[in-house]
Amino acid sequence: MRGTMRRRGDAWELRAYAGRDPVTGRKKTATKTFRGGSREAEEALAAFVTEVAGGGHAVQDATMGDLLHRWFDMTKGDLSPSTAREYERIIKVHILPTFGKVPVARLRTAQLDAFYAKLRDGGGKDGKPLSPATVRQVHAVLRRALRQAVRWEWITTNPAIHASPPRVTKPHLQPPSPDDVVELIAVADEYDADFGCYLRVAATTGARRGELCALRWRDVDFDAPAVTISHSIAEGRGLRPTEKDTKTHSARRIALDTLTVSALKKHRKKMESRAKTCTTTVCEDGFIFSRDPDGARPWPPNDVTKWFIAARAKAGKQNVRLHDFRHFAATRLLAAGVPVRTVSGRLGHANAATTLGVYAHFVEESDRDAADILGELVGRGKKG
Numbered sequence: 590m591r592g593t594m595r596r597r598g599d600a601w602e603l604r605a606y607a608g609r610d611p612v613t614g615r616k617k618t619a620t621k622t623f624r625g626g627s628r629e630a631e632e633a634l635a636a637f638v639t640e641v642a643g644g645g646h647a648v649q650d651a652t653m654g655d656l657l658h659r660w661f662d663m664t665k666g667d668l669s670p671s672t673a674r675e676y677e678r679i680i681k682v683h684i685l686p687t688f689g690k691v692p693v694a695r696l697r698t699a700q701l702d703a704f705y706a707k708l709r710d711g712g713g714k715d716g717k718p719l720s721p722a723t724v725r726q727v728h729a730v731l732r733r734a735l736r737q738a739v740r741w742e743w744i745t746t747n748p749a750i751h752a753s754p755p756r757v758t759k760p761h762l763q764p765p766s767p768d769d770v771v772e773l774i775a776v777a778d779e780y781d782a783d784f785g786c787y788l789r790v791a792a793t794t795g796a797r798r799g800e801l802c803a804l805r806w807r808d809v810d811f812d813a814p815a816v817t818i819s820h821s822i823a824e825g826r827g828l829r830p831t832e833k834d835t836k837t838h839s840a841r842r843i844a845l846d847t848l849t850v851s852a853l854k855k856h857r858k859k860m861e862s863r864a865k866t867c868t869t870t871v872c873e874d875g876f877i878f879s880r881d882p883d884g885a886r887p888w889p890p891n892d893v894t895k896w897f898i899a900a901r902a903k904a905g906k907q908n909v910r911l912h913d914f915r916h917f918a919a920t921r922l923l924a925a926g927v928p929v930r931t932v933s934g935r936l937g938h939a940n941a942a943t944t945l946g947v948y949a950h951f952v953e954e955s956d957r958d959a960a961d962i963l964g965e966l967v968g969r970g971k972k973g
Contacts, residue, residue, distance in 0.1 A: 603630070603633060607641050651694075657680050702753050705724050794918065800937070801893075805874055806875055815843060857871070
């Protein structure tokens with residue numbers, strides 16, 4: 590590898606050939622300033638040339654715009670339609686206007702911290718502040734893209750690693766009461782028994798909206814009884830619903846209670862009757878929740894949310910969200926003393942630590958009950 594040196598004032602400028610830029614194809618040169626005598630400068634140049642040859646310096650003409658476009662094109666196929674759409678919006682609206690023309694190799698952590706502060710102050714629509722959660726989403730996109738730049742050897746370190754996006758305060762969970770859930774299911778049953786069945790399964794399994802939409806009859810074991818959740822339905826704006834893996838890319842088997850099994854059997858008989866009227870049959874591969882007589886297509890998740898909003902308005906439960914059925918299942922199980930690992934498995938969390946992070950308060954309440962129970966047992970042995 591070639592290297593040159595030249596005197597610049599009281600220092601030496603060391604230059605080493607660093608190959609060709611992977612984006613522009615142009616030859617690149619790494620530079621370094623050294624202070625000392627000519628002999629020491631020659632030794633420093635030799636060491637510098639060796640360092641650059643080993644990939645110790647990654648000097649690029651590539652801009653952040655180049656990186657983000659290439660990284661997103663590579664990554665979007667592994668994302669759900671909604672996530673891909675959100676990443677694309679974040680890149681276009683928030684990142685490119687500020688960093689699009691900045692060379693990747695010159696981006697520094699301090700610039701990112703100043704950028705996050707600017708977003709907090711007025712980075713939203715009409716100059717309104719962005720929430721800490723949104724700023725952290727921007728940070729997540731930058732961190733992932735810059736991590737790929739390190740892997741491509743465009744840069745040697747990721748400046749986003751040590752950045753300080755704002756902290757997000759966890760919202761205080763207020764799951765619906767059992768009475769709220771029962772009333773919402775009853776209201777749904779009145780105008781659409783299919784949706785009433787959906788809400789019952791949601792409340793007793795704690796499954797995500799898209800996971801419930803993706804359930805097929807082959808996933809239900811009426812003998813065990815249990816249901817296997819292995820897929821989810823994702824829906825992008827203006828796009829048809831698509832089937833994908835679950836959020837954790839793994840399947841889970843959830844035991845079902847007697848009443849939920851009865852509701853599913855009743856729902857199956859209704860679908861079979863409907864299919865017979867339309868001179869077709871319900872296949873085992875068909876979706877459990879479908880408007881097609883044979884169950885060919887699943888309910889779109891966004892439609893499910895619209896139906897729920899209508900049901901809660903009729904029931905006068907405006908503060909309850911569909912996702913709160915998942916919180917209801919989790920918190921009631923924890924309050925009943927069900928082990929966190931079991932609850933985590935039913936919810937489809939990556940691990941029990943995730944469950945503890947979300948529902949720590951309810952675990953503490955369960956722990957207080959456990960202390961009272963043990964104290965009572967030990968107290969029985971005390972002689973008066």
